[in-house]
Amino acid sequence: MKKLTFILVLLAVLFLSSCSEKDNPTDVPPVDTNVYGYQLDQFISQAAVHDLITTSATDTTDYRGLFGYEIVGADGFTPRASVNAGYDLPWDSYKEGFFVPSKDNKTWFNPTLGIPGAFKVKNAETFRLYRKVNVIANNDTTMVELRGLTIHSVANWSGTNEDAIKLSDLFQGFTAFDSAILYAPDGYNKTYTPEQIADGYYLLTSEVTTFPTFNASTPTSGQWKLKKLADISVTTTETQNHAFGNAAAETANISFTMPTDLSGFTKVVIPY
Numbered sequence: 001m002k003k004l005t006f007i008l009v010l011l012a013v014l015f016l017s018s019c020s021e022k023d024n025p026t027d028v029p030p031v032d033t034n035v036y037g038y039q040l041d042q043f044i045s046q047a048a049v050h051d052l053i054t055t056s057a058t059d060t061t062d063y064r065g066l067f068g069y070e071i072v073g074a075d076g077f078t079p080r081a082s083v084n085a086g087y088d089l090p091w092d093s094y095k096e097g098f099f100v101p102s103k104d105n106k107t108w109f110n111p112t113l114g115i116p117g118a119f120k121v122k123n124a125e126t127f128r129l130y131r132k133v134n135v136i137a138n139n140d141t142t143m144v145e146l147r148g149l150t151i152h153s154v155a156n157w158s159g160t161n162e163d164a165i166k167l168s169d170l171f172q173g174f175t176a177f178d179s180a181i182l183y184a185p186d187g188y189n190k191t192y193t194p195e196q197i198a199d200g201y202y203l204l205t206s207e208v209t210t211f212p213t214f215n216a217s218t219p220t221s222g223q224w225k226l227k228k229l230a231d232i233s234v235t236t237t238e239t240q241n242h243a244f245g246n247a248a249a250e251t252a253n254i255s256f257t258m259p260t261d262l263s264g265f266t267k268v269v270i271p272y
Contacts, residue, residue, distance in 0.1 A: 037098030037100045038101075038266065040094055041095040042265050043258060044064060048254060050062075065090070065092070067253065068090060068129070068246075069089045071121045075122075078121070079116070084116040084118045087143075088246060090132075093115060097119070098270055106120050108120055124258055126258070129255070130247040131145070131147065131204070132144055133230065133231065133232060136234065142242075144244045145246055146247070149244075150166070152201065157210065163204045163205065164203045165201065166200070168197055170232060173242030174236055175238065176238075180192050190226050196211060196214060209224060
């Protein structure tokens with residue numbers, strides 16, 4: 001009888017010990033408290049943007065830097081509507097942002113970048129892209145969305161009219177300048193006088209300059225054809241002081257919708 005009692009007590013001790021080990025808090029997997037985000041550049045296809053600028057299959061240039069980026073929430077909110085923003089982001093800023101599903105599907109930018117909080121768009125749904133040009137003077141850069149300017153109908157190099165902007169409209173805010181250098185994305189450039197700029201247009205579909213008066217006087221000169229305008233460097237003692245308007249939403253060159261399935265994208269830990 002004593003032997004049986006001993007065996008039962010021993011079994012009970014072993015059972016309780018086993019339960020205690022299983023219930024040990026140190027065996028519980030740690031809770032992941034990290035905040036994860038998906039970098040925004042993943043949601044803008046380089047190939048799709050490429051086709052907006054050129055149809056050349058051999059051209060591997062990344063043209064995403066030629067556009068301004070508007071972030072739109074599911075409720076229609078856009079940083080354009082905020083007094084703390086009011087503008088769209090250039091590619092170099094936009095691509096540093098993240099989409100954060102665990103934080104109301106917000107877009108997020110590291111505070112060290114100095115981007116206004118208005119760009120933390122809740123339930124971010126749509127990204128709209130607008131063709132733009134940078135105007136640079138005295139180390140100051142102004143981003144100008146081309147369809148935010150007055151649109152003209154101008155004969156292109158094939159003799160057919162198409163939408164264009166006056167080059168001089170990019171110089172609003174300057175009372176005078178000595179010359180201007182127009183740059184393509186690859187650094188190719190040409191220099192123009194104020195008189196030439198006053199005559200010039202940029203064709204929005206053909207993606208090339210035209211100077212009607214100078215075309216007629218020297219029609220074979222390559223000076224009048226600069227393709228894929230990216231930047232304008234202005235020789236002047238002034239800085240740009242004109243408040244350019246945003247291009248209308250309906251004139252966006254292309255829009256991208258946030259995917260509902262993020263399994264094909266890369267997430268990283270962010271210091272939210």
